[in-house]
Amino acid sequence: MSHKNSESESTRDAREFWDLRLYIAGETPKSNAALANLRGLCETHLSGKYRIEVIDLRQNPELAMADQIIAIPTLVRKLPMPIRKIIGDLSNTDRALVGLQIERRIH
Amino acid sequence: MNYENVDELVRQNEDIRKRLEDAEQVIQAIRSDQVDGFVVEQEGSNKVLLLESAEGPYRILVERMHQGAVAIDSDGRILYCNGRFCEMLRRRTDEVIGAPVHRFLASTSGPLGADSQGEFGLESADGSHTPVHITVNSLQDARAAAYLIVTDLTDHKARQKAEQAAAVLARELEERKRAEAALRASEARLAEADRRKNEFLAVLAHELRNPLGPIRNAVHVLDREPEGPLVAEARGIIERQVTHMARLTDDLLDVSRVAAGRLLLRRKRLDLVQLLSEVVEDYRGTLEAAGLALEFPLPEQPLWVNGDSTRLAQVMGNIIHNASKFTEAGGRVEICASESPDGKSALIAIRDTGMGMDAEALERIFDAFSLGARMGGSGQEGLGVGMALARGLIELHEGSIIAASEGRARGSQFTIRLPLLPEPQPDAITVHAAPALPRSYRILVIEDNPDAADSLQILLRLMGHVVKKAYNGPAGIEVARRFRPEVVLCDIGLPGNMSGYDVAHALRREISPGPAFMVALTGYGQEDDLRKAHEAGFDFHMIKPADPKELEQLLASLPV
Numbered sequence: 001m002s003h004k005n006s007e008s009e010s011t012r013d014a015r016e017f018w019d020l021r022l023y024i025a026g027e028t029p030k031s032n033a034a035l036a037n038l039r040g041l042c043e044t045h046l047s048g049k050y051r052i053e054v055i056d057l058r059q060n061p062e063l064a065m066a067d068q069i070i071a072i073p074t075l076v077r078k079l080p081m082p083i084r085k086i087i088g089d090l091s092n093t094d095r096a097l098v099g100l101q102i103e104r105r106i107h
Numbered sequence: 108m109n110y111e112n113v114d115e116l117v118r119q120n121e122d123i124r125k126r127l128e129d130a131e132q133v134i135q136a137i138r139s140d141q142v143d144g145f146v147v148e149q150e151g152s153n154k155v156l157l158l159e160s161a162e163g164p165y166r167i168l169v170e171r172m173h174q175g176a177v178a179i180d181s182d183g184r185i186l187y188c189n190g191r192f193c194e195m196l197r198r199r200t201d202e203v204i205g206a207p208v209h210r211f212l213a214s215t216s217g218p219l220g221a222d223s224q225g226e227f228g229l230e231s232a233d234g235s236h237t238p239v240h241i242t243v244n245s246l247q248d249a250r251a252a253a254y255l256i257v258t259d260l261t262d263h264k265a266r267q268k269a270e271q272a273a274a275v276l277a278r279e280l281e282e283r284k285r286a287e288a289a290l291r292a293s294e295a296r297l298a299e300a301d302r303r304k305n306e307f308l309a310v311l312a313h314e315l316r317n318p319l320g321p322i323r324n325a326v327h328v329l330d331r332e333p334e335g336p337l338v339a340e341a342r343g344i345i346e347r348q349v350t351h352m353a354r355l356t357d358d359l360l361d362v363s364r365v366a367a368g369r370l371l372l373r374r375k376r377l378d379l380v381q382l383l384s385e386v387v388e389d390y391r392g393t394l395e396a397a398g399l400a401l402e403f404p405l406p407e408q409p410l411w412v413n414g415d416s417t418r419l420a421q422v423m424g425n426i427i428h429n430a431s432k433f434t435e436a437g438g439r440v441e442i443c444a445s446e447s448p449d450g451k452s453a454l455i456a457i458r459d460t461g462m463g464m465d466a467e468a469l470e471r472i473f474d475a476f477s478l479g480a481r482m483g484g485s486g487q488e489g490l491g492v493g494m495a496l497a498r499g500l501i502e503l504h505e506g507s508i509i510a511a512s513e514g515r516a517r518g519s520q521f522t523i524r525l526p527l528l529p530e531p532q533p534d535a536i537t538v539h540a541a542p543a544l545p546r547s548y549r550i551l552v553i554e555d556n557p558d559a560a561d562s563l564q565i566l567l568r569l570m571g572h573v574v575k576k577a578y579n580g581p582a583g584i585e586v587a588r589r590f591r592p593e594v595v596l597c598d599i600g601l602p603g604n605m606s607g608y609d610v611a612h613a614l615r616r617e618i619s620p621g622p623a624f625m626v627a628l629t630g631y632g633q634e635d636d637l638r639k640a641h642e643a644g645f646d647f648h649m650i651k652p653a654d655p656k657e658l659e660q661l662l663a664s665l666p667v
Contacts, residue, residue, distance in 0.1 A: 023200070025144035025155045029166070029187070032204050036186045039205025047620045054201045057146060059155040064146040070131045072144030072155065088141030091250070 018042070018050040018100075019079035025072040026058040030089040033071035037090035045102050075100075112419070123216065138652050175239075175257030178246075183207050183219070186251055194257055197231040206417035208255070221245050221253065222374065303474075314355060318348035325558040362492045365499030371637070371650075372415040372503055376528060379410040379419070380444050381455050386423045387442060390431070398436030399459075406444050410453040411528040414504055419525075422497040422508075426457045426521045428491065433519070434461030446527065452506075463512040468657070473498040473512050500523070507531050548662065551585035551592035552576040553610060554628065557604050559652065563596065566655055570662065580605030582614050595622045596653075599629040599640070615644040624665055628653060 003083050022038055023033035035054065042050045057072060067085070077084040077100055080101045082094040136142045144156040169176050175192030185208050193200050203211070208219070213228030213236045222245050244368040247252050283326040305321055325341035332338065356490045364370035387403050394401050412419075417620035430440045438460040446455050464472065472494050473631055494510075501508045506525035512518065550572045560576045565572045575590050577583035580601050585593070595614060599607035607627060613619050626647045627640040647661065 025157060027190075027200050028143045028157055030141060030143040032187050035201055036180075036184060036205040040180070040182070040184050048310070056201070057144070057153075057155050061146065061155050064153050064155075068129070069146050070129065070138060071142040072146065073142065085129060085132070087129070088136035088139065091141060092139070 014094065016049050017079055018046050018102075019053075020050060020079070021053045021055060021067070021076045021078055022075045023055050023057055023067070023072055023076070026056060028072070031044045031073050033089040033091060034075065037093070038075060039101075041090065041093060041096060042081070058078070077101075114567070115440075131363075175255070175259075177208060177255040177257060178251040179208050179255065179608075180250060181252040183209055183569070185494045192257055195229055195231070195257065197233060197239055201231075219243050229257070248307050272547075296347070306326060311359075315352065317605045321345075322348050342616065358492050358496055364497065365503065367554060370499075370503065372418060374413050374415050374504075376411055377414055377416050377524065379412050379414070379455070380406055381409065382414075382416055382419055383423060383442070383455060384445050386420050386427065386599045390424065390427045393428070394431050394440055397434070398438075399431060399434055401437045402439065402441040404443055408446070410444060410446060410503070412525045413528055414525065415500075418500045419504070422500050422523065423457070424453065424525075425497050428455055430459035430461065430519070434459045444491055447524065451527060452524045453521040455525075457517065457522075460518045463515050463517040463519050464510070465512075465515055469510055469512055473508070477521055486594045544667075548572045548665070549590060550574045550594045550596065551583065551587055551590060551622070553578075553580065553595065553597040553607070555579060555598060555600075559598075563653070566658070570659055572662070579603055580607070580610045583610055584617070587614055587618055591620075593623050595625045596628060597625065597645075598651075599636070600629055608639060611640075611643040611645055626661070 020038070022034060024034065027068075033101070038052060042052065049080075057064050057069065067074070071087050073089055075086045075090065075096075077086075084099065084101065086096060090096045115594075117657070125607065133142070146153050147156055148154075152518050170191075172189060172191060175194055175195055176189045177185055178187040185204055185206055188200070188203055190200070193203055196203060211230055212219070213230045217225070217227075219227075219241065221243060224241060227239055229239050230236055240258040240260055242256045243253055244256070262337070285414065296565065315418075317425050321344050325344040328335075328337050328341040361370060384403075391401065427440070427442070441456075441458040443456050445456075446452070447454050474495060481581045497509050498631055499521055504525055508521060508522060508523050511520045529667050542655045550567050552560050552563050552567070552574060554563065554576065555578050557578065560578060564576050572594075575586050575592070577586045579601060583595075583597065586592075590601045595611075595666050597610050601610065605613075607629075611625055611627070624647070625645045626649055627636075627637055627643075627645040628649055629640070629650050637648050649657070649661075
């Protein structure tokens, strides 16, 4: 079963909008950590223009096929194109930003 | 191998490159301990395999806690929370993880401080609030800044509320019980007062009727033998019975005056020891006739009080009279006067060895209508107003009176306490002028009631004074111009538009030299009348009808 969390739907501009899908396995420490890190990262760098969809593979393992998930947690960037994948709990913020190709917001 | 389609080859190559990239990423993630689950294919379907970490047992412990457990980073973002916390929020874990913790605190709650604790409201998904207690503990950890322990207070609050409600209810019940008890007590008191009043009226009728029999008999005797030897005896009977009735009615009137605050005291500095001695002397005969021994050690020092000698004598006489009445022959009456240990009061104690009182009677002895308090079915007569009157009079003197008894047949003691005056100045004590011969004054009586005016004129003439009278204010002033009275006795309630006050004003203003001494006569004895009379120029105030004895004393004491 997948849960759709629409934390922001204010802008739907394809170039500006980030559609993210996080694959987790229940409430394992890494799954929790990945979710926490992702939310923090999005609020900081993508505020107001992202959506996170959380997919629990323990509830629904077949959904792993769609994005060819091997390890958990894995984050998939659906938008903007092209699709990108980041494996791990996103605890290394720099690596996560590079992987998602997000420009660091300059304060 | 057939490489006809280069595009296909490039596409495959790209696919392999991505898979390789994924594999490299997976290996890197595993090495840096960032994954704890894998998707594996088994018998044609996917399964999730989880890595058991060393912290597994702790996680179970934390998950099963009754409290909510939450780890937050330095921005207040939730890094981890247990299931209990999500239950309190009625949200799924993935909705909670990563969110700032303050989003779940009710807006009325204050901020969470580091290493603090307190009560907060948790806002659930459905908007309802859950009261919680939160403890914040700082952590020295690379990622988590603090952990929170969240305790649901709903049950606790409910219990507290129930306890409070129970307490309120208990209090209300208690108050109601008290009110009911007070009501019952007051009803009982009313019923008791009513019963006593009826009893009193019955005895009063009896008491007033009693003397009539002997009086009627005596009148018969006088009718039949107006000149015989029984005349003196018949007169004596009538005199005694009338005195008794007069005393009875006087007491009754006095009690009602005291109760209504209408009784005026004529107070002056007096020696209580002297007064007591006189009263005791008056009763010595009565006590002896009743077969009672009297002990009265006279104190050496006088006890000065500011009192009405007639009223104080009345009180002391009443108590001594009772002592003789309620003590059987062979008993003893002890009377003593002393100064209280603190030197502020004069004490008079009157003790007898008579029938005494039980506690109930003691409690009611000073209430009006408490007849029977000391009667005990012994057939002793009495209306029971004497003690009420005694207390009223003593209280008018700013004093107190108490009764004590160790019980029936064990005697009674009454103690009167009156405030002492300071010792008089030495030169004031010894002024005992020899009683001067009664002087003759020119006296004007102004009084609209002819009978009263005439009788007063006769009385004053018998005392040796020159007396003229007038029946209204203007006539009085006219007489005064010619007659030049030294003393004026003037009624206040005069007919016409000139009251006694106006007369006094006019006499003081228009006639020179005016009367040396003016006495107001009124039917009332209110404080207000006293003040008005004084303001109008009156020197003295007497309540009508003026007591001849008092009038004689007053005239004898005039300074001119």
